[in-house]
Amino acid sequence: MARPVPTDLGHYFSIFFFETKDHLCQLNIMVSVINSIDTAHEDMIHDAQLDYYGTKLATCSSDRTIKIFDVKGGQQTLVSELRGHEGPVWQLTWAHPMFGSILASCGYDRKVVIWKENNGSWGKLYEYLSHDSSVNSVQFASQEFGLILACGSSDGSISIISSSGDGTWDAKKITNAHTIGCNAVSWAPAVSPSALFDLSGRSQPTKRLVSGGCDNLVKIWREEDGKWIEDKKLEGHSDWVRDVAWAPSIGLPTSIIASCSQDFRVIIWTNDGSSNEWNSQLLHKFNDVVWHLSWSITGNILACSGGDNKVSLWKENLEGQWMCISDVNKGQGQITDGQRSSS
């Protein structure tokens, strides 16, 4: 699909809607659909992820399958269909390409499966079966830490599975991380928090991750001497936390975490890097559950999606206010004016 050349470079607002006939997006010129893939899943899709280079798309569904499409250059070829889960597959995550073409999935059947491509054919690399209930979230850590996967399950625990490199996998479990259940996990970027103040900069960054669960809490975990300990407990939501996302870092000392919840709220948690204090800021209260958050690669745009089938993009302005840059109700001009006046 041709990339429209933007005419007005002062604006970069877009509208994401699912209500048009094509049930996806009504766009303004700035954001273009480059590919639209008919997955042919027989049931609802629960996750879709592009790999590191943006050339392969993996989707997972209630029909118990995972499909991998080659989307390079606008094509959409089904490369493989992975079967192995015995229930709906909830989430996927790609590993960094330095480990090979590796995908991990988790599902209702309490399994975490790590898949690997070998000479074009996909197969199971490892299956992790130590959870007692649905595994709701998986994410590979930043490649600096190695091939490490975190999984959050409805049995309340978080597993950290790491490859030792020789084909064996070690698992550590944070039991009872969230009473009732853990709904989401997200790794902190591989920036050692102290490194910004430490001129030597040689210290290995600490592994940290954030999780959210049915106890309405967001918890930050830190690995210390091979053990995972709770670093911080963030209270702010009044219902189940559905997703958490740790913003990628481009080297700034500030850490940012976004969390969304069944209480329709999205909260941004910030830490200035000098203490273990986290400030919360309400991003927005939506009209339905918000169940997925995603940060752009530079960590300055947040995509929120939820039960109302809508996606909105948010960006922080200089005053520290989070602005929706894709909401139809806020006219482009308005925001533009706002931005101009603030400068």
Add this chain to the structure above:
Amino acid sequence: MGGGGRRQLEVGRRERLGGGRRERDRGEKERSREFQVLVTLCVKLKELLRKGLDLALKSLDYLSCAVLLFQASAMAVDCLGKWTVLAGRKLLSLVDLEDSHLKLHRNPRQSKWDISCVQWNPHPSHANLFVTASNQKLDVFSWQDTGINHQSSIRGHSRTVSDVSWSPFDVNIIASCSVDALINLWDIRDTKKPSSSFQTVAGASQVKWNRMTNNLFATTHEGDVRIWDTRVGLVLAYKVPHSSRLEIHVKGNSPLHYIAAHISKIHGLDWSHTSESNLATSSQDGSIKFWDITNPRQCKGTLTAGLPVWRARYTPFGQGLVTVVVPQLRRGDNVLYLWDTNHNAPVHQFVGHNDVILEFQWRKLQENSKDFQLVTWSKDQTLRIWKIDPSLQKKCGHDVGDISDSSENEMTLPVFTSQSSEEAEKVQAELERQMSLSPDNYQGQQPRSLQQEFELINTEIPNIRVEELDLEKRMCKVVAMTKSGSASIGLVMKFPENYPFGSAPAFEFQEQNINIGVKQRLHRVLSDTALRHLKRKNNCLEPCLRQLSNALEFPMNPEERRTPESEMPYPFPSVTSKMSQSSYHMHSYMDLNIPFPRTSGAKFCAAGYLVVFGRAQEAQKGPSGTDFTPKSLSELVEYSSKMRMRTVPVIKQQNFLPFQFAQSPPKTVESVTIKEWYYRGQFKGKRGRSKEQNDSRSKEQEKKPHLSSVKIFDIFTVLPINRQLGQKYIINVDDIPAMCSHNAKVAESMGRKDLVRVYDVQTLAMLCCVFWDRRDAVPVKPRTQSTPIDHTPQNESSLLTEAMAGPVADKAVATLTPGLISHVTSPPILPSPMTFLHSQLTEVSSHPNLAALAGVLKMRRSNSWSCLEDSFEDYRFEDDGVNVKEKEAEREQRQHDNNCRMLDPSGQHQYDQFLHSYSDILFHWGLKNQSAQVLKFANSGRESHKGIEFGVKCHYCGQNVRGAYCGCCKNLAFNCVICHTGVKGLVNFCLSCGHGGHTSHLMEWFKTESVCPTGCGCTCALADYSLIYDTS
């Protein structure tokens, strides 16, 4: 009757299957006449058969057989062992087991529903009560001599009741379970509503109370078992959720334990008679599994029956188990199997029924018998009573005392009546002996002697190794390992002389180094366990060891308990591999806690793509116009059961195999997918048209759902970074003006004027590349410095205004920029390279990046100016030392160095971070060359070399040398041991003695030799390199 004394009576009566009104109107007289004729016929027939089959029948095990000739789907034996109730669709009959003719009392009933199950009250005080379940209703009947009285009906289930169980501890409490996913407890005195209700998300097929402990019962749901505690349910009922609309879930109590037992449906469940935590499950998958609810994740044992097992029940003695195959199979397997739970093969088969066995139950041990009796009811419409004589009991590990007098005889010995007085005496004597042996008259409860206990102990206990069982010293030695295997504890158990009868064993821990608190805790646990079991007249060795094993599962002290488990036990392979085969239906376990799945989402992927998936337009919202999305998956199930109830009427089942409907819910609960949640609501909303049309439409729709596609968006324009720019930007520190103008042209050609105001990672990284020179000692390129450019304040201020006029920078950069310059506190040294740059930049002022760049530089500079006073203040603060002047000079020097650089060195790590981030983004784009180029400017390599490094000591002067030449004496540092000249190229050397030289020379040498050419005695070719690795 024939020899052998076996008495067999047959009572038969045909019931017309046609079932018309006229038949029912027939008088009782007519019936009894017909009955008598039939009886005589049958008796005669049997007598004839007897004569021919006398010999064969001798080997049969059954005591009595009654041919009843009517259909009944359920059977139960009362707790006194006197009555058996047989329940069918048209008849409720009672059979007197004590009557030698197995007298039958018939009570016709009229219902279109079969009776799915029947159970007597297990309490002797109310032994005349029994409960039946038929369709959605429970009926309580009482039996008097005059007949059966209907006491009350209990209605509380919305679908077929699949099982009932009368509490063995409370005479008034009945548990019932149903396909409607409810488990209700009823008090028969108040049947209006259940006394407690437990909600699950899957229909239950069996409910059974624990025989040993009050309040505990188990239910089966497809392949899963749930263990419930009645008290837990009540507490949970008070839990109020956060959202008002979820109140409906409050009822949902969570089970105490959950066992993912089988991979297919569980047909039967039975609690152990002797242990409160053990139960057995039998399943469609052809296996019988044993479980200990204290460790629900691990199966204690499996018996493989091959065929789907309908029921498995523990024997009330020993460790036996009786099973039958699933009746629906009708494969001619009409045999009742008796197993010893420790052996994977039946120890006995009870052959005799001509059709499949529908039900079997234990009869209470008769007072003057030592044979256990089993009552079976088969599809062949016969009721049989089987005896399990002591020899069989022994096969099941039951200690029956001395049975020396010919167990073979026992088999054929008549137990009841018509025996010679001699035989009767023998039996009586035997009985007395047995009674005297066992102090407890409850079957199977007498403790085993220590010898037997040692023989029978199952040493397969996790974490426990039994080291020694010494019968003479009456002691047992075990080693218990902690879960991680990191610590072990030795335990010695000493059994006093009167051990199984009253005295508990003494426990002694061997290790002295374990924490005294831990020791006390373990000791307390063990003593408690021992006493509890001895009180019940059970042996306690194995329970104690299991308890120890369990206790060690927990962290050793409370402090450790807080920290997350560092070592995950590797999943037990056998169990988990089986689990993996099982198919998980929707809503099988704890769906209450599982969040409702996402059906739409947007995810930033790779660098610059947004992947969006969602529902189609027609699936915007849930059903019935609800405005919210459900919270948990269980709401889906609830909705689905509601929908089903409304749309699918319960199918009438007539003339089916009577039991089929009854005891097992014939179909699994329909699974409703998330898809249906969204799509069904749509059709419900449109329900203006005819129903059929609607249904067919919805079916069609369900088959081919309209699912939305996944879309990938290019969002480079929204992001402050750009792939094309990344690709085309060049970095050339030797010719910065050229680089700048090139990059400006690139940006312009991409139409990215907006980059003017974006101080993003791309720009920052570029800036870092240019201005952060890692050759730290060298100030700045001489070329720049040599350019004579006058710096004028006007110049600077104009720059400043220009920058300020530009749109506001990103927050990130705004916070960053002061960070970059905050350490510059001294007056700048002029002329700085920046001014040079500025003059160059004016030529390409249209370039946004350059303006941005200039902005950064200028801000830094302006800051420097304004910091003039501050620096003096700083100075004053430091002004407490003696050598002020020297310090000042030093500081000036340092600041001079810093100022000669464009960026402050204290931010070095941060710059590296920018570079790394940018390089990572470039890598995302597949621009590997560019990525590597950017990374070259990074100051700190990601990883410093770890591992062995070899150094060379100069051959001549002994200095440590890196490289070929010695830095000290300028000679080639490494001498070849063969040719005695210095080596410049490839060197090979022995890791042991350190001698080596030219590769070609050494290869030549070691073709024939294995010792060092220097004659140092080292056998280089065979050297043990472990030395190296050790020292490393």
